[in-house]
Amino acid sequence: MQQGTDFPTSLRTHLIGVVSFQGDFQRHISMLHGLGVETREVRDPADLPGLHGVVLPGGESTTIGMLMERYGVTEALKARAAEGLPVFGTCAGLILLAHDILNSTQPRLGLLPVSVERNAYGRQVESFEASFSSPVFGETALEGVFIRAPRIRTWSSEVELLAILDEEPILVRSGAILGATFHPELTQDTRIHRYFLDMVQAVQAKKRS
Amino acid sequence: MADISWSERQKSTWRTKVGLAEMLKGGVIMDVVNAEQAVIAAEAGAQAVMALERVPADIRAQGGVARMSDPKLIQEIQEAVSIPVMAKCRIGHFVEAQILEALNVDFIDESEVLTPADDRYHVEKESFRVPFVCGCRDLGEALRRIGEGAAMIRTKGEAGTGDVVEAVRHLRELSGGIRRLQGLRREELMTAAKELGAPYELVLEVAATGKLPVPNFSAGGVATPADAALMMQLGAEAVFVGSGIFKSDNPARRARAVVDAVAHYKDPAKLAEISYDLGEPMVGISTAGLIGGDRLSVRGW
Numbered sequence: 001m002q003q004g005t006d007f008p009t010s011l012r013t014h015l016i017g018v019v020s021f022q023g024d025f026q027r028h029i030s031m032l033h034g035l036g037v038e039t040r041e042v043r044d045p046a047d048l049p050g051l052h053g054v055v056l057p058g059g060e061s062t063t064i065g066m067l068m069e070r071y072g073v074t075e076a077l078k079a080r081a082a083e084g085l086p087v088f089g090t091c092a093g094l095i096l097l098a099h100d101i102l103n104s105t106q107p108r109l110g111l112l113p114v115s116v117e118r119n120a121y122g123r124q125v126e127s128f129e130a131s132f133s134s135p136v137f138g139e140t141a142l143e144g145v146f147i148r149a150p151r152i153r154t155w156s157s158e159v160e161l162l163a164i165l166d167e168e169p170i171l172v173r174s175g176a177i178l179g180a181t182f183h184p185e186l187t188q189d190t191r192i193h194r195y196f197l198d199m200v201q202a203v204q205a206k207k208r209s
Numbered sequence: 210m211a212d213i214s215w216s217e218r219q220k221s222t223w224r225t226k227v228g229l230a231e232m233l234k235g236g237v238i239m240d241v242v243n244a245e246q247a248v249i250a251a252e253a254g255a256q257a258v259m260a261l262e263r264v265p266a267d268i269r270a271q272g273g274v275a276r277m278s279d280p281k282l283i284q285e286i287q288e289a290v291s292i293p294v295m296a297k298c299r300i301g302h303f304v305e306a307q308i309l310e311a312l313n314v315d316f317i318d319e320s321e322v323l324t325p326a327d328d329r330y331h332v333e334k335e336s337f338r339v340p341f342v343c344g345c346r347d348l349g350e351a352l353r354r355i356g357e358g359a360a361m362i363r364t365k366g367e368a369g370t371g372d373v374v375e376a377v378r379h380l381r382e383l384s385g386g387i388r389r390l391q392g393l394r395r396e397e398l399m400t401a402a403k404e405l406g407a408p409y410e411l412v413l414e415v416a417a418t419g420k421l422p423v424p425n426f427s428a429g430g431v432a433t434p435a436d437a438a439l440m441m442q443l444g445a446e447a448v449f450v451g452s453g454i455f456k457s458d459n460p461a462r463r464a465r466a467v468v469d470a471v472a473h474y475k476d477p478a479k480l481a482e483i484s485y486d487l488g489e490p491m492v493g494i495s496t497a498g499l500i501g502g503d504r505l506s507v508r509g510w
Contacts, residue, residue, distance in 0.1 A: 060256035124315035127225040
């Protein structure tokens, strides 16, 4: 399914990599397939060439980060992101994207200028669902599924706050990097994934022009 | 109502409960008996730990009644690691479950590895805020537990043996059961539900979707990276490893190897590398020699 870089791309010919060491990567893959997008499971640096975007799933950020580092995916993905490859992380994925993780030295990509606190609402009994609206996604509210979720504690001025819950950012973007503290992949609502695919599309369009 | 599946009618906490089970897919949950082991497990890449007083191999060797762990032990483990901490209660012992919920464990395993507290009934799990995982040997048992509110199923295997044969048997039995349902006509499903001893609505849902409505993990007898990859290739979505890690020669190294094997379960070249020079696995006992009460997997109703 790999496309040459000078091959004209549209949404349907995008190839999105999903980091598949651990976590709910299959849910992201199903959602992307539902949107007509091809995917590739990423477990090795050799899986990265040809991708138009990468998704970091929910799961255990320490486990995923450790395996990404152990198998050379962290460095390779950082290099691709530096060239402008769009990356989208949910929950654990957001933690791996963050510059700073409170009280932790765990391996990370550090692509998003925010600091996050892990399990910041508490343990599993504090996991919850909440709906929220955002001008970016129109009038209909979105559903957030928050599972042992992190909270974004601070962010630099270049970070766009795309959605807010109880006065705290829960969906943020900086350049081609998108991060959510919750799990859109556990719902039927595809708007946030489509937003990411629009980011991918924009990067491709810019490359071609 | 016929168009709305059983899963879609569950209350809102159902999604966060099953959601945590989704987050635990593709990884390894390790049995640990103290904070030090929990740290070794977390550093090796375990995505969760199961806090218990004795690993199943010791429960088997020492005999006696096996119960819920001391809250002190559970709290020490919770303080030592940032990953989810699970703990076991006895089958039917809903007060042990209440205590584990009060301790804020992330998942409760109503487990046949402990001595059952009730020989007829399991815990009613739906009213708890904490999600439950339960063991099964076949589809009927899995659906009874889901009907009671379990948010994750694990095939039982035979814990504490280091012999993977029962884990394989139970997983094949479960997936064979699902495939058989898929081949039935609608009017045959009520009789299938009766024969399975399973809730009819769940039978309808599984026949339609071809999978359980909750994640399905594998447990009981995994001792090597190859065992873990075997269970994944047979369709398990993650692996529990009990005695296999800390009853081996080099727990830290073996723990890491099992984690790597689950991440790369489809890649034989990587599995060969991962399995290289790990030291002695747990000695183990063949399940073929176990009789009657020595089999933990027959517990569960």
